[in-house]
Amino acid sequence: MVEDMNQVDVKVFEVGEIVKGQVTKVEEKQVIVDLENSKLDGIIPISELSSLHVEKASDVVSEGQELTLEVIKVEEDALILSKRKAEAVQAWKDLQVAFEAGNTIEAEIKEVVKGGLVVDLGVRGFVPASLVEDRFVEDFSDYKGKTLTFKIVELDVEKNRLILSHRHVLEEEKGKLRKQSLEKIESGQVMEGTVQRITDFGAFVDIGGVDGLVHVSQLAHQHVDKPSDVVEVGQTVKVKVLSVDRDNERISLSIKETQPGPWSNINEKAPRGTTLTGTVKRLVSYGAFVEVFPGVEGLVHISQISHKHIGTPGEVLKEGQTVQVKVIDVNEQEQRLSLSIKELEEKEEEVKDYELPEENKGFQLGEMIGDKLKDLKS
Incomplete structure (x- = not known):
């Protein structure tokens, strides 16, 4: 009878089964766990602790910790277990729900790798460099350890592929802010803004979360060949709202109309x-x-x-x-x-070349002949 009772207490485990266990020892390259209803040792190799690379087992678990694990191999005196796989099963389910609903998720940046960032969500998630921010980032080294909010842009369980984007979150937030700002902006308003971009045809100015265009003809009262001659990126400027197109989210602005006209005073x-x-x-x-x-x-x-x-x-x-x-x-x-x-300019004096009258010329000639005759007689 005793033998029968002992046989009942011995549980038979199968590969793929989900079990509960308590960490009893943390070694450098593996973790030992005590399993419920079993006298067999449970061993978690360091490679099965996380979906990410692990240097030391103690970085992931500690003694006394309760874990949910998956059986990946049954041996005579031990069970080989995986924390990574057990977490992945539930993680993929949760992520699928979030993906279909379009929900955001938060995650800590675990690694900075070539081409982007890596997060641990029970499965390995990758954030391409182009999807981290809505602006260019040259160096991502200080992102490690930061917690960011993400949207799932690609999910494939079979390929173990999870692509995340923080940029999508930022763009959605800006979109909401833009709509709110558009509702408040009216033609004729004078506002302060920041020059965001400069093009050949004008400058885009941020006025509270929404960009408006200052056409080159509205930059200054005088003719402007290049917008960059008048404004620069980051500059704070005063603008007047000329028109608002809420359907197409377009705003026309003027810097010129906030300044005194050239004929003023x-x-x-x-x-x-x-x-x-x-x-x-x-x-x-x-x-x-x-x-x-x-x-x-x-x-x-x-x-x-x-x-x-x-x-x-x-x-x-x-x-x-x-x-x-x-x-x-x-x-x-x-x-x-x-x-x-x-x-x-000084007026030049007029110099006239007067001609003597004919009679004067004759008179002078007669006088000259008379003088000569007087000389001969004497």
Whole structure:
């Protein structure tokens, strides 16, 4: 009867079976566990402790710890067990649920490897470098030990493949913030923003989580050849909202409209009688337009170009030429500036070659002959 009872107490284990065990000893390359309802020793090789590489068994488990394990081999005096496989079974189930639902998961970065990061979620998860952040990162060395939130972008149990993305999480958060910001932004608002990107056609400015475009024509009152001549990435700028397209998430901004116009206070900057240095911008039949301040051009009428009579302004001036001009009239309201070049030049004295009248010439000749005759007589 006693023998029958002892036989009942001996449990027969099978490969693939999930068992519970308590860690009794942690050695360098393996762990010994005490199994429920069994006199056999349970051995976990170091390679079966984790889905990741393990240097020391003590880095993963400690004495007295309760573990869920899978039987991978049955020997006469011991069971070879796997903590890694037991965890993977449940892990894949949980990950599949999260993947199908589109849920996020948190994980600690365990390793930094070539091409990305590695996490342990009961199975090995890989985060490609391009999916870590929504910006370029040159060095990932300080990511080890950090806990980040991820989205599962690829899951294949058969291939033991799990690809994660932190970038997707950031983009979703920015998307939500962008929609919230778009609801609050209205045309006409003046806001502060940060220059994010510069292109040939303008600059993108972040105004509270949403980017708006400042077209090159709206960067400054004066003509701008290259946006990078006026703004730089990271610069804080004041912008005015020109329009908001919530359906397409597009915002048009202006820096120019937050700044005083070039004609503002022109009466003070260029009062009548002031001498200014300017650049000839355009020649027309009736005169020349000279830029004296950025965005401020005044007209030098053809009659004010030279004291000499000229048929066309091009006889005296050429585009791009630097000239001195005098302000002869200014009208801020009508944005009109009348200039003169000739008033700064000295008027050349007129030299006339008068001819003597004929009678005078004759008189002089007679006098000369008379004088000669007097000399002969004497």
